[in-house]
Amino acid sequence: MLRSREEAIVVSVNRLLAEKGFETMTMDEVAADVGIAKASLYKHFNSKEELAGAAMIRVLERALEQVDVLERDGPAREIDRLKAMTRWTLDLQLAGEMPSLPAQNSALRNALIANKAYLDRLMRLSDRLGAWITAAQSAGDLNAALPPELVLYTLFARACDPVLSLLKVSGNLSDDQIAEALISTCFDGLTGPRR
């Protein structure tokens, strides 16, 4: 029951991070959302940074599980697996469960680069996706002129692309149309698949 309580906390943090970002989210909000007192939060997590770190770790672990699923039951070609992973992150965003990544300098970023558990998951995920990327480049399905790290960063960045939320509030497209359009622009670019 301690585990399930902490799970409930992390779920709330996940959603609040997605909604407001790390700096704007307050521990009072988290406590209110979970339905416990703020002081109780600190019995489970020693700081706001540690709490956010736990949320980020949870997302990375879910991503690693998804990589396993795709490797077992997914499409054969690596390019299609990469597209499936991208679709997975877009669906997470659309569900409001993707915490916004700390791209710029922030207190969270400094805490995360000192968080061994977080870095471990991040590197494992990078390695798995990196293998797919180089394979897809060898197969001629990804532009081989692009540095693999550029491809990796681009896919990571799509996981928090503000274009999705802009399209969502504009209200002209369904969630599925948004996801498909973003996959198209990510892999085929704005010019589109034909030339």
Add this chain to the structure above:
Amino acid sequence: MLRSREEAIVVSVNRLLAEKGFETMTMDEVAADVGIAKASLYKHFNSKEELAGAAMIRVLERALEQVDVLERDGPAREIDRLKAMTRWTLDLQLAGEMPSLPAQNSALRNALIANKAYLDRLMRLSDRLGAWITAAQSAGDLNAALPPELVLYTLFARACDPVLSLLKVSGNLSDDQIAEALISTCFDGLTGPRR
């Protein structure tokens, strides 16, 4: 001299916003960076939101000037003008002068949508770019299946793409290589121009 002082303030804010984001930037830092007392800041701008708004407006005005330049002396095809504008925003980012946009909910975003001067510039810029976008789609240079607003949002989002800063800290590419690579992935996608 009041004008030049305010210009100096906005330049500092621009850089600090690019470096740390709105929530993390403090008025004390701004004052220290400009070299005046914090109270003096408030003689020029009534709030932190207003100050950041002035910085955003300045960027939009520079962008509008750039649109004029390209319309006068730039390439003939709209697709190439859009690429030139993208390159311009990437160069701004590389110079550390592009304030990070308030994609998620933040105090700044709420202030900006109530800022008439800001919204006016944003709409003017959107209209100018929107005309290029539909023209490029008609010419077959942009994927005509994509909603123009999606293309517009995608270009706006490239102006604060975290991929750029990730590549910059990794240190493997020159600034020019980074800019060219990002234009390539934006317009031709990860799969590249050939198929």
Add this chain to the structure above:
DNA sequence: GTCTATACACAGATAGAC
């Protein structure tokens, strides 16, 4: 482990002299 109450720090904004 949960709560109420509070300590502590810091950031946005202002007062008032010059």
Add this chain to the structure above:
DNA sequence: GTCTATCTGTGTATAGAC
């Protein structure tokens, strides 16, 4: 308009009873 000094609110974190 610039300064020093200060007010005020708020957010992280903790004390201590139960």
